[in-house]
Amino acid sequence: MREMRYISTRGGIAPLSFKETVLTGLAEDGGLILPERIPVLSAEEKKALRDLPYQDLAFKVFQYFVTDIPEEDLQRLVNKAYATFTHPDITPVVKKGPVWILELFHGPTLAFKDVALQFLGHLFEYLLSERGEKMNILGATSGDTGSAAIYGVRGKKNLAIFILHPHGRVSPVQALQMTTVTDPNVFNLAIKGTFDDCQAIVKLLFSDLEFKHRYRLGAVNSINWARVLAQVVYYLFAYFRVTEVEGIEEVRFSVPTGNFGDIFAGYVARRMLSGGIERLVLATNENDILTRFVNHGDYSLREVVPTISPSMDIQVASNFERYLYYLYGENPIRVREAMSRFAEEKRLVFSEEELSRVRADFLSLSVSQEETLRTIREFYEETSYILDPHTAVGVRAGLAFRDERPMICLATAHPAKFPEAVSRALGFEPPIPEPLQGLSEKPRKVVLLPADPQVVRRFIEENAI
Template identity: 40%
Template structure:
C-alpha cells in the first residue's frame, strides 16, 4: 500500500513512513493511492470478531508494511475493556463502542454509538490510544525520538496527552485556544504533570493554533532538526483508526450485507466524518453521511451550496459545543481530492484560493470554480446546523424520553440526524464525548450536574501547568527548541 499527497508533488510512501508526520512535504495530505476494498465474504466473517480483531482486519489493509503479528498485538494492546471502561451504567464495555437504540417507530430507527468510553471521555481516544502504541512501536524499532506538535479545540489535546504520557522517546507540545475550552477540558490537559507534556494556551481561536501547526510543519528544516510529528487529524493513522468504528457500527446494527445504515457525525475539522467517507469508499454499505455543525457552519454551507467559505478568527463563534468551533476544516482537502477526481493540480489551485481569497465555489453557477456540487450526493453527504438553543432542547428531550444524558456535540448530531432519518435505514449518531466534559451546559439544560465516571470527581481543582503565548510562529518554534534538548 502506497500513499500519495493530495498536492501531487511528494514521493509515494509506505504507512510506516508517513505514520510519524502530518502534512506531506508539498503541503498536502496523504491518502492511499487507491482505497482497499472489502468483500461481502469479509463483512460476513467480521461480524463475529471482537473490536480488537476487527481493528486488525481493517488496519492490515492500510498498514501493509507492519508484520501481521505485530499489528495484531498492537490492536489487542489498545482495544481492551480496561482502557474503554468509562461508559454509562448498563453498557457492555467488552463491545468497546456499544450501540444504544434511542428511537424506533414507523420503520425508522435512531441509534447512538458510544465512542467516548476511553480515558479522556471523548471519541478521540478511539484513534489516539492506538496512535500512542504505534508511535512507541515504530520509535523503538528505529531507536528514535519524536516531538509531537499539535493543536486542539478541546478533546484532541487531552486524548493525545493521555495516550503519550510516559511513552519512551516522545514529548508532546499542544496548542489550545486560551479560555475557550470547557473547564473540564482545560483541567484534563493542564493538570497533567508528566515531564514529557507541554501545554501552550494561545491567545486566539483554534484556527490560529491549527495555522501555527501547519506553519511549523511546512518549515521542513525545523521539522527535521526538531524531529516534529503530529497527532492532529491530518495524521493519516488517526483517520484510518477511526474507520474501524464505522465498520463496527454497521456490523452491530445490521444482520445482512444487503442492509444500509446512515451515520450522523458532529463535524468541525472533518476528520471524524472523513473516516466514514473512507469506509464508504472501501465498500461499506453506507447510505448517508450527515455532517452536523454548530453555529460555525462552514461545512453545512458547502454541502448545501457547493461554496466553501472559511471564516476569519473574528468571525468564529465561541459556542457551547466548543470542539466544533472551527472555521477551516483541515481534513476537508481529502474529500475534495476525491470529489474532483483526484486532480492534484486543480486541488492545489483550489486550496491556494482558500489561502488567498478565503474559499472556492463548486456550485456550477456562473463564475464558479467548477460544478462538482452535483456529485456530492453520489458520495452520500448531507448536512445540517444546530444552535445553542437546539442543543439545550435536544439534551432535555433525550433525557426526558430515554433517560440518557448526552453532551453538547452529540446533541448537535441528534438534532440534525432527526431531519434525515428514513424508513428501513438505521441512523447511527456518533457520540463524541460524555456529558461530564461540558457540565456548564448540562447544568443549564437540566438544572443538575452531569454524572462523572470514577476518578474525575474533582479534576478542576487539581493544580494546572501551562504557558500562555501570543499567536506567533517564531515564539512557538523557540519554545519547542528550548524544551527538546535537541
Template identity: 50%
Template sequence: MRYISTRGEAPALGFEDVLLTGLASDGGLYVPESLPHFSLEEIRSWRGLSYSELAFNVMYPFVNDAIPEEDFRKMLTETYAGFAHQAVAPLVQLDTNEWVMELFRGPTLAFKDFALQLLGRLLDYVLEKRKQHVVIMGATSGDTGSAAIEGCRHCEHVDIFILHPYQRVSEVQRRQMTTVLGDNIHNIAVKGNFDDCQRMVKESFGDQSFLGGKTQLAAVNSINWARIMAQIVYYFQASLALGGPDRSMAFSVPTGNFGDIFAGYLAKKMGLPISQLVIATNRNDILHRFMSGNRYEQHKLEHTLSPSMDIMVSSNFERLLFDLHGRDGAAVKELLENAAKGPVSIEDYRWRHARKLFDSDAVDDKTTCDTIREVFEQNEYLLDPHTAIGVKAARNCRRDTSVPMITLGTAHPAKFPDAIAESGLSVKPQLPPHMADLFEREERYTVLDNDVAGVQGFIAEHWKNA
C-alpha cells in the same frame, strides 16, 4: 501500501514515514494510493468478532508489511482493553431505528481515544525500531489534546507540545490536558482561537528549521493518516451490530475538522453499505454552507457551547476534495489557494456527486440545549452538546426511516457541564471514577501570544534534547 499527497507534488511514502511525517512536504495531506475493498461476504464473516479483531481486519491492509501481524494484533488488543465498556463502542437506542454509538468510553471520554491510544503505541513501535526521537506538535479545540497526551505520555522517544485556544475550551477539557504532569509534556494556551493554533501547527510542519535539524515534528491531529485509519473501524462495528452488511446504514457525525466523517466516507468506499452521511455542525458552519449550497467561504469563528467544533478551516475536507476532483492534486492546490482569498465553489457536477451521499445541518446553541433536554425527558439519556447536534441534524436530514440512523456520540456529557446546565436540566453529569479528583489535581500550562515565532521558540527551548 503507498501514500500520496492531496496536492500531488510530494513523494509517495510508506506507512512508517506517513505516520511520522504528518503534513506532506507540498502542504497536502497523505491518502492511500488505493483503498482495500471488502466483499459483502467478507464483511458478513466478521459478525461476532471482538472490537480489536475487527479493527485488525479493517486496518491491517493500510499497515501491511510495515508491522508484523502479531505485533499489530497485540497493539490493538492493548489499546481497546483500556476502554471502560466490553463492547468498546456500545450502541444506545433513542427511538425506532435511531441510535447513538457511544465513542466516549476510552480513558479521556472522547472519540479521539480510538485513534490516539493506538497512535501512541504505533509511534513507540516505529521510533524504537528506528532509534529516533520526535517532537509531537498538535492543536486541539478541546478533546484531541487530552487524548494525545494520554496516548503518548509514556512514549520514550517523544516530547509533546499541545496548543489549545486560551479560555476557549471547557474546564474539564483543559484540566484533562494540564494535569498530566511529565517532563516531556507541554501544554501551550494560545491567545487566539483553534484555527490560529492549527495554522501554527501547519506552518511549523512546513518549515521545521526552528528545531535546528536536531529532530523532526510528528503529528497527532487528524492530518495524520493513522487517525483516520483507526476511525474507519467503528462504522463497520455499528453496521454489523444492526444487521449490516445486509442492510444499509445512515450516520450523523458531529464534525468540525471533517476527519471523523471522512472515515465514514472511506468505509463506504471500502465496501460497507452506507446510504447517507450527515455533516452535523454548530454555528461555525462552513461545511454545511458548502454541502447545502456549494459555497466554501470562511466567516469569523464564533465561540459556542460545542467548542470541539469551533473550527472554520476543516483540514480533512481537503481529502474529500481530492477525490471529488478525480485525485488531481494541482486542481486541489489551486482551489485551496483561492479559498484563502475568498469564497469558492466547485463544478456543479462534482458538488452534486457529493450530495448523493452527504447531507448537512447547522445547529445553534439554543437548539442544542433544547435537544439535550428533549432527549433526556424522552429517554433519561444525557447527550453532550456535540452529540446533541448530531442527533438534531440526523432528525432534520434523515432520508429514510427504514434505514438505521446512527449518531456518533463523540464525548461524555461530564466534559460540558455548562451546556447541560443551560439546557435547563437539574441533573449534573458525574465524571467517572478514574477522573473523580480531576479538579483537585495540579495544573501546568504556559500562556503564549498568538505568534508562531514565539510558540516555535518555546518548543525549541523546551524539548528534551534542546
C-alpha cells in the same frame, strides 16, 4: 496482501510506506497523506468481518492499509491500545428512542479521540524504538484531541508532546484534563486566540521543513492518516452490529464535526462498504462552513463563533482537503490550485456537477445553541439518556434526516465533560465518572502564549527532546 503505499493530496512526494506516513504527518508538499487506493470489501470479506469483536475487526481493517508491520506486532499494538477502554465492545452501539447511539467515550479521556490516539501513542513508541529515534509531537486542539493525545503519549519513551489550545475557549473540564498531566514529556500551550489560530501555527511550523527535520516534528491530530484509519473501524463495527439487529443492509450515520476528520473516516468506511452507508449526515453548530458547502456550495471563511459545543468551533476544516482530492477525481493539480486559491481568497467555488456528487455523499444541517439545548432536554425526557452538546448537534441533525433506514448518531464525548451545557438544558449536572473526579485539586502545568508562530517556535526550540 498487496502492498499499500501512500501519496499526497497535492502530488508532490514520492510514495511512502505506512510507517513513513505515520512519522511524516503532514506531507512535505503541504498536502495531506492518503492511501493510493481505498479497498472495497467483497461480500465474502464483509461476512468474515461482521461478527468479529472490536479488537479483531480493527486488526483486520488495519491489515488492508498497514502492510509493513508484522502481523503479530500489529495485533499486539491493537490489543494494547484498547486495553484501557472500560466497555468490552470498545465502542458499543445502543438503541435510544428513534435512533442508534454509537458511544465513543469509553476510553481514558471519555472522548472519541481516544479510539485513535491510544493506538497512535503505542504506534509512535513502537516505530521510534525500532528506529532508535526521538520525536516531538506538535498538535492543536479545539478540546478533546489535546487530552486524548496527551493521555496517549504521556510517559512514552523517546516522545515529547506540545499541544496548543485556545485559551478560555475549551470547556473547563477539557482544560483540566490537559493541564493536570504534569509528566515531563508533556507541554500544554494555551494560546491567546481561536482554534484556527492554533491550527495555523501548527501548519506553518510543519511547513518549515528545516525546522520540522531539525526538531523531528510529528503530527498527532487528524493531519496524521493513522488517526483517520483508526476511526474507520468504529463505523464498520456499528454498521455490522446495527444491520444485524435491524435486518436491513443500508444505514445513515450522523456525525457532529468541525474539522472534517471524523466524517472523513466515515467517508472512507462508506467507500469500503460500497453501498452499506447510504449517506453521511454532516452536523455543524453555528460555525457552519461545512454545512454551507454541502447545501449551497459556499466554502468561505467567516469569524469563529464561540458555542456550547466548543470542539466544533472551527472554520478551516483541515481534513477537507482529503475529501477534495476525491471530489476532484483524484487530481492533485486541482487540489493544489484550489488550496492556493483558498489561502488567498478565503473561499472556494464548486460547479453544480461537483455539488451533486457532494450531495450524493452527504446531507447537512447547522444546529443552533438553542436547538442543541432543546435536543438535550427533549431526548432526555423521551429516553432518559443524557447527551453532551456535541452529540446533541449530531442527534438533532440525525432526527431531521431520519427515514426508513437506521440512523446511527455518533456520541463523541461523555456528557460529564460539559456539565455547564447539560445543566442549562436539564437543570442538573450529569454524574461525574471516576476519571474526572478530583481534577480541580490536582497540580497544573500550562504556559500562556500569544498567537505568534515565532514565540511558539522558540518555546519548542527550548524544550524539544
